[in-house]
Amino acid sequence: MGSSSSIPVKWARAMGKGAKAATEYTFTARGHPNILATHPTTLMFTRDTECTTRGDCIVGVSADFELVKIKRFLKEKSGRGETACTLTMSCPSGEETISGMLNSLFDDPGEIVFRVTSYLSKRTLLINCTKSSSGLSRRFAEGLRDPKQRIRIRMS
DSSP, X not given: OXXXXXXXXXXXXXXXXXXXXXXXXXXXXXXXXXXXXXXSSEEEEESOSOOOTTOTTEEEBSOOOOHHHHHHHHHHHHHTTOOEEEEEEEETXXXXXXXXXXXXXXXXXXXEEEESSOOOOTTEEEESOSOOGGGSOHHHHHHTTOTTOEEXXXXX
């Protein structure tokens, strides 16, 4: 049999050979004039195209995440014994990074919530996060009010 570099990565991992492949998931969202990003305990992306100022945790609308792909990401991370996750948000107004712990119970096709608390729900993807929407730099948060602003969200 050939070297481990000639076999598929998933087989090499199963046999304990080779380095682990990176597990990540990326999606995009856009800004909206009503984004305030002032909530003290949560940060949220929604697939909805609109939001009101009552949703002060929302940092992106028209999010193109797919539940099945997020569940696959969760399964890959948990299969590797990983519960920590880093979220990196990038857009023309800057970049923000948040760390937290994955919630394997996540199961919402329309919203993703990140919490600084340990509260679990099917809408919550990360708990015990290092920042909520109010912890984002004001320059970054104000940039999210531009509906032309495209936000790239990478989870790893």
